[in-house]
Amino acid sequence: MELTPRLAGMVALLAFLPVVAFGVFRTWWAGAITLVNVVIIAVSLYLLMSPTESEAHAAHGDDVESAGDEAL
Template structure:
């Protein structure tokens, strides 16, 4: 099973369930701080696992012709 950015973000957002329970059964402000932390982690995972612009550019530019730098090696 390949881990895509979308799937990793969804799994990270599952942490919102304990945050909700923590916010309900403890103080509301502690739940709010925990919610912000979970969202920061989820966004970070998404950005970490998403393809970069260079990778996307290389995928579109690859037409079976080798680059000149590859021939020099």
């Protein structure tokens, strides 16, 4: 099974369950800080595993016109 950005983001969002429990059973502000941290980590994983612009361009770079552009 290939790990796609969408799947990695969904797995990272499973961390919301302990965040909710932490916010309910502890103080609410600690739960809010933990929630922000989980969102930052989930977005970072998504961006880390997303294809970059150069990878998308390289996939279409088989034609002769783009080969000349890369040499410049």
